[in-house]
Amino acid sequence: MKSYPVRAALLCSLLLLWSSFVQAVRPQPPTGKVLLLSDIHFDPLADEAIVPDLVNHDISGWETILASSESFKKGVYPTRGKSDTNYTLFHSAMSAAAHQEPFDFVIVSGDYLRHNFVNAFANERQPQGEFPEFATKTALFVLETIQTTFNVPVYFALGNEDSACNDYGVAPGGMFLKALAGSLRVLADNPEAAADFSAGGFYDLPHPTLLNVEIIVLNSILWSPLYFNCQSDGSDPGSAEIKWLSAKLYQAKSSARKVILVMHIPPGLDAYKCSKDAKSKSTTSFWRDVYLSQFAGLMQSYGDIVQIALAGHTHMDDFRILTTSEPSRSVAFRITPSISPLFGNNPAFSVLHYSPSTGEISDTTQYHLDLGGSPATVQWTFEYRFPSVYGYNALTPSNFEALAVSIRNDPTVRQTFSGYYAASAPSPLSTNGWPFYSCAQTLFTASDYSSCIESQEAVSCKTDK
Numbered sequence: 001m002k003s004y005p006v007r008a009a010l011l012c013s014l015l016l017l018w019s020s021f022v023q024a025v026r027p028q029p030p031t032g033k034v035l036l037l038s039d040i041h042f043d044p045l046a047d048e049a050i051v052p053d054l055v056n057h058d059i060s061g062w063e064t065i066l067a068s069s070e071s072f073k074k075g076v077y078p079t080r081g082k083s084d085t086n087y088t089l090f091h092s093a094m095s096a097a098a099h100q101e102p103f104d105f106v107i108v109s110g111d112y113l114r115h116n117f118v119n120a121f122a123n124e125r126q127p128q129g130e131f132p133e134f135a136t137k138t139a140l141f142v143l144e145t146i147q148t149t150f151n152v153p154v155y156f157a158l159g160n161e162d163s164a165c166n167d168y169g170v171a172p173g174g175m176f177l178k179a180l181a182g183s184l185r186v187l188a189d190n191p192e193a194a195a196d197f198s199a200g201g202f203y204d205l206p207h208p209t210l211l212n213v214e215i216i217v218l219n220s221i222l223w224s225p226l227y228f229n230c231q232s233d234g235s236d237p238g239s240a241e242i243k244w245l246s247a248k249l250y251q252a253k254s255s256a257r258k259v260i261l262v263m264h265i266p267p268g269l270d271a272y273k274c275s276k277d278a279k280s281k282s283t284t285s286f287w288r289d290v291y292l293s294q295f296a297g298l299m300q301s302y303g304d305i306v307q308i309a310l311a312g313h314t315h316m317d318d319f320r321i322l323t324t325s326e327p328s329r330s331v332a333f334r335i336t337p338s339i340s341p342l343f344g345n346n347p348a349f350s351v352l353h354y355s356p357s358t359g360e361i362s363d364t365t366q367y368h369l370d371l372g373g374s375p376a377t378v379q380w381t382f383e384y385r386f387p388s389v390y391g392y393n394a395l396t397p398s399n400f401e402a403l404a405v406s407i408r409n410d411p412t413v414r415q416t417f418s419g420y421y422a423a424s425a426p427s428p429l430s431t432n433g434w435p436f437y438s439c440a441q442t443l444f445t446a447s448d449y450s451s452c453i454e455s456q457e458a459v460s461c462k463t464d465k
């Protein structure tokens, strides 16, 4: 018979074994934190010395090749306003975001590939026929790196640069979409979502922690006036996507479920382009009018079940508020700033906080990399928290609406918003052109937008006198 201390020790080790087993099988409780990333625009051509190696290897060898680049070894970051994301910036953004873990999931609102990729690839004296494979490998490398770094569900939306043919070119059902569908881990157990993504680049999945919420990832490139079909088969996938969205919203509402919408290009006006074209008074819309009105019609019926819409594309820290005749159906679009500093902004990412019991979204916390200082001291830091700066404790449509009014009418609030707009880099809102940006927050059609700008300019003329 074993002595008491031996039995006690045996019991202790059994208990330890049991508790480690329970820890291994029991899912961690939700943290209420979501990482938001957008517009990475990774440039594998940033160091031309390693390009032939990248072309000749599959992505399993890319990390080693990229880490061997001289600019990475020296820690050289891209210049603000000049270049997209090189490996130094991509690597440091992933580490900085991983520093804020744990996350329940990650949302990436598109644009994995650098701007002007086709021409830059040709300039590297690489055969043009190799471009589709190289673009696909680059996108897969970015997706794989994000999924491996965070090891939680990652929901990816397609951006206008995410194409194996050219900017805004999509081939529905083509090789590029199929390759991405095969690599998106969230699609692995959901054949219907995987088939939807392969066909049109959009899909719908259950929320990973909330039972009554769905994540609907849209492909808003199909709704852009610049969209073209790389295979030019004459079909209208944008219209098919609206029908699909309508069915998904109907099903969600009839089952008392809410939705989070994810997309790359938000609806409404391109404030940057409109401000550049101010003299000619011409306006540029992000979506074709027909899709904007169909989408607005859907929100008129289903806006009350949309918790939030998450977008990117402008590269700036911004929002839109689509109002409907029924206030409870207005929809707030949160725009996540970009990792790429190409548009003169600092690289940035957001952490969104929600309640794991109610789903209510209470906060976004911003982190940025100030590229304006001395290169030796460049590091990612906390930038600001939405509630502390603006005084709202929930990211609801009515709070965004109130904030948009304050930005328009209160110079102090406008100055604060302007300071963070380009992730603390110099902001276009600090000039007389601020109405272009302010009006874009609440007005979605060209005529409403133009009247808003005219009335704001009249007001600022009066106050200037």
Ligand SMILES: [Zn+2]
Residues within 6 Å of the ligand: 039, 041, 111, 159, 313, 314, 315, 338
């Ligand atoms: Zn972009």
